[in-house]
Amino acid sequence: MAGDMKYKKVAYYPGCALEGSGHAYNRSTKAVGKELGLDLVEIKNWNCCGAMEVKNIDPKIQTYLSARNLSITEEMGFDTVMAPCNGCYHNLKKAEYDLDHDETSKEVNNRLSSKAGHKTYEAGKVETIHALDWIKKSIGEDGIRERVKNSLQGIKVANYYGCMYTRPRHIFPEKDQGPGSESTSKPHYMDDILAAAGAENVDFPLKTACCGGAHTLSDSDTSTKLVLNILTAAEACGADVVATECPTCHTGLEMHQIRAEKVLGRKTNIKILYFTQLLGMALGLSAKKVGVNENFSDARSLLKEKGLG
């Protein structure tokens, strides 16, 4: 599985968040890829995946939007697209599933693709992977250990995957396939990658728990309480850092950490970093190179203390 040449050069779908609030994730993902000798080729003229907003109004349109990105990927000659955002990853996988199982989705996709003047995407032509799959399957833990220059030793990490990386189970047929595959109930790829980079992962019970992201604007207080609970649980488990692999989760954790202090008077000291930032620093990249200075959660003193500043 590790060392899979198929994933050495893949199409890249950053999605909208990585061009805005998740810029540090984009930056660190690209920097890590470069350091590991992996190529990312951004999809030309990509569009929004439909996120939650379009899906909540018409899921067939959402399927089409993701199908268009998959169509462009195929037209560019790629059979694999990597999406580092859980929302984008989820929607591409869902489109793949719907186009394979739902006649109405196929019909709408045919109609809109024809109207838009591009090739109609057919299920099975492109494999969607997450940034975690990309690193785990192309480089693997042994490959990471060989390349580590600044071990993450001494950093205790609670790995937070969020809810969309593994749900709903049926759109991720490659998961839960036994040893080596990702688990939908206890995901571990981020744990594996960061452990290989020297980090000490803590046993964290809320790694796939809801952060209230969908209601961050309409019901901010619930979102703040959910995030606060995630952060306090991570601290209670002994973590210094919550590692994230999704820009929405990451931003939600950062923003509601600040809001919890302001609105609820509850301060948590745990730092929030993208897993690509931690991995990048372990590979010898500077904190600035992986965008640590762009995070709201200021981890610089912790990283300096651990010899990674």
Added chain:
Amino acid sequence: MSAERLTIDEIEQRADAIIAAPDEDLAPRAEALAAELLSMSEVILETWLVAKGQVPTDDKHEGFRLIALHRQAAKGNPSFNACRETCREAVYHHNLILHDPAADDIARTIRVGAMVVRHLALFIGGKLQADGLGEFCCSSRPIRQADAAKTETAGAMEA
């Protein structure tokens, strides 16, 4: 303490109290607290089911009523799977406490278990509050699923 008559808000407050309690209050009552935390988790799901007009099951799945209640609530409602692992973690922490109630770090285990229950309370409480505004979940079914099935929007674009 029985969780039988507690509301979700009261469960949240009870979880807060357990989390804030000193080690010496928690450790001697580890087994009772394990049972209480599991019972509170069941009450949270019962509250959801009753609000949805269902009769909460008394069955057990994998040896636990909580898992059976989750399965009942998730039937036909995929967004409810967003708390599947939280329910399983509640069972896991119950078992972990009972596995070695005299463990040196038992108070910490109880507190983390209470945080799991608090998360369940917050999630289900949020879902109940937001009902009518749409599903409280990123993986939810769409608000206008019935309309969407007719692909009205797609039809409109075609027109």
